[in-house]
Amino acid sequence: MRDPLEWRAGDGPLAAWLELVGERLAGPQPDGYVVRGDVRWPDQPYGVVLAGGLAPAAVAELLTAEGVDGLYVRTSGGRRFAEPHLEIAPTTEPDLGPDGPGVRILHVTPAGVPAGTVPLVGRIKAPAELAGWLGRLSPLLPGGMPGFEWPGTALAEPLGVTLLRRRDTVLLSLQPLAAAERSGTDAAFRLILGSRADALAGHAGLLGSPAVLEERAPSTVRDLARWLGELAAGWGSGPVPRPGLLAGAAPLPRATRASVRRIEDGEAELMFRRHGRPELWARGPASEVSRWALPLLEPAVHEEAPAGSPRRLTAWLERVGRAVLGGPAAWTVDGLAAPLAAAELAGWLLAHCPGRAVAVDRVGGGGLTLGGTRTPAGWVTVTGRRAR
Structure with missing residues (x-):
């Protein structure tokens, strides 16, 4: 069309x-x-x-x-x-x-500010208002935009949404409204949805849940499981299993803030901000979030690697490998020709990254990467994939 x-x-x-x-x-x-x-x-x-x-x-x-x-x-x-x-x-x-x-x-x-019948920006206080704004985009899309029946419950924080159209893609940028009004589109965005113009109507349907639009502050793995369950329900994924009693009570790093950061052609990216620590990212198809986000319910995925002890570091690497990959991981390190087992990687990290706070950096795509892997010669990438 x-x-x-x-x-x-x-x-x-x-x-x-x-x-x-x-x-x-x-x-x-x-x-x-x-x-x-x-x-x-x-x-x-x-x-x-x-x-x-x-x-x-x-x-x-x-x-x-x-x-x-x-x-x-x-x-x-x-x-x-x-x-x-x-x-x-x-x-x-x-x-x-x-x-x-x-x-x-x-x-x-x-010469003047654009002010046509289709608004390029919107002020959103509830998912229902976002649905109304999206509906007004219909004349701009090859197949139009369906009507969405989304809740009118107020969001925890009003959002500003902007239509960013490129040659081959359309982006919807959502950011805290107060920051947008103060600093324009240079303000930090909360969520970006990207799609081809002819597929935007389908992908925009992933925005209807408050769990997608709001930033959450889970303090335990159990809180995180509830949020992931809300995402799964809104995205038509299977249910998220409840964590066990001990795992569910495990605390997350201090001041953890969880949010959906990007949705691109049906794939979602989750971000976890933590006080004084780098972010943790997870990515996969939105319709399968209950599968690829499941490793996030393993407390070790949120922990920093124990320092000093080869045995404890090996055990941690084995735990995160099993959680993300479902079995032993083969670890690849920039500059090394052959993959390493967990015990070999533990020895390498202790020898080459002394004193560094190593943690899981990214989860998704059938693998995981570690952050904090800086050697005296510079940063290296450490990636884990399922051992054959």
């Missing part, structure tokens, strides 16, 4: 397409549109204004005269949250290096 935010020669009058884009995204523009470009690189700075104050018909005339045969719309955040950026750019652009030819690049922007 044709993407409404792309135009190619033969699709119909360019002026009509520009009018439609203007109605949906730009809104009334009393000062018209600005066409920027560059005729040489690096002799002239990028962004030379070629024409301003143009109506869509005049923009179409200028682009047609330049021989432009394909355009698409891209959006980004502005310096202020309420002032997103809208740009119409050629589908194909020349690759201009330092010795490139004098080829004109043309970008069209509204």
Whole structure:
């Protein structure tokens, strides 16, 4: 199905397409549109204004005269949250290096702040409000956007959401609203959802649970299991097993904050921030979260490796290997030709990373990596995969 935010020669009058884009995204523009470009690189700075104050018909005339045969719309955040950026750019652009030819690049922007019938930003206080904002994106998508029936329960923290459209992908950026209002889209984001435009409707359905949109503060493995269970229920995954009595009571590192950080083409990435320690990341298909996130219920995955004792370090490596991989791990180390068993890796870590706080850094994709593996010569990557 044709993407409404792309135009190619033969699709119909360019002026009509520009009018439609203007109605949906730009809104009334009393000062018209600005066409920027560059005729040489690096002799002239990028962004030379070629024409301003143009109506869509005049923009179409200028682009047609330049021989432009394909355009698409891209959006980004502005310096202020309420002032997103809208740009119409050629589908194909020349690759201009330092010795490139004098080829004109043309970008069209509204002179004022975009304010069309489809909002590029939204202020979200509940999942139901996010569902309403997503529904208004329907005219921008090849297959439209279905209606989502999401709860109206208030989120723990209001969010700002911004539509970031690229050439081949669409990103939805969600960030704490207070930070967004204060610092614009430069504020730290809470969650990014990425997808092709024609698949966005399906992937956006993964955002409907408060567990996805909120940052949680689990203090024990049992708390973490409840959060993972909420994610699994919202994403149509199987149930998350309850941890045993001792494992469930195990404390997580101080000030642990758990959140869904990124969803990309149906794969989710979870992040765990801890006071005074690096983050722990886990990634896998959202619809299978109860499988690939299960190792997170093993307390050893959240612990730092015991220092000083080869025997205790070996036992820890064996525990995290079994938890993540379901069996013994074969450990690979940058610069070493052959994989190591747990006892061999323990000896290597004690010899080459003395005094370093080693811990699990990433889980997913059939393996795990360790963080804190810095030698006197620099950082090395240590990866564990199921031993054959």
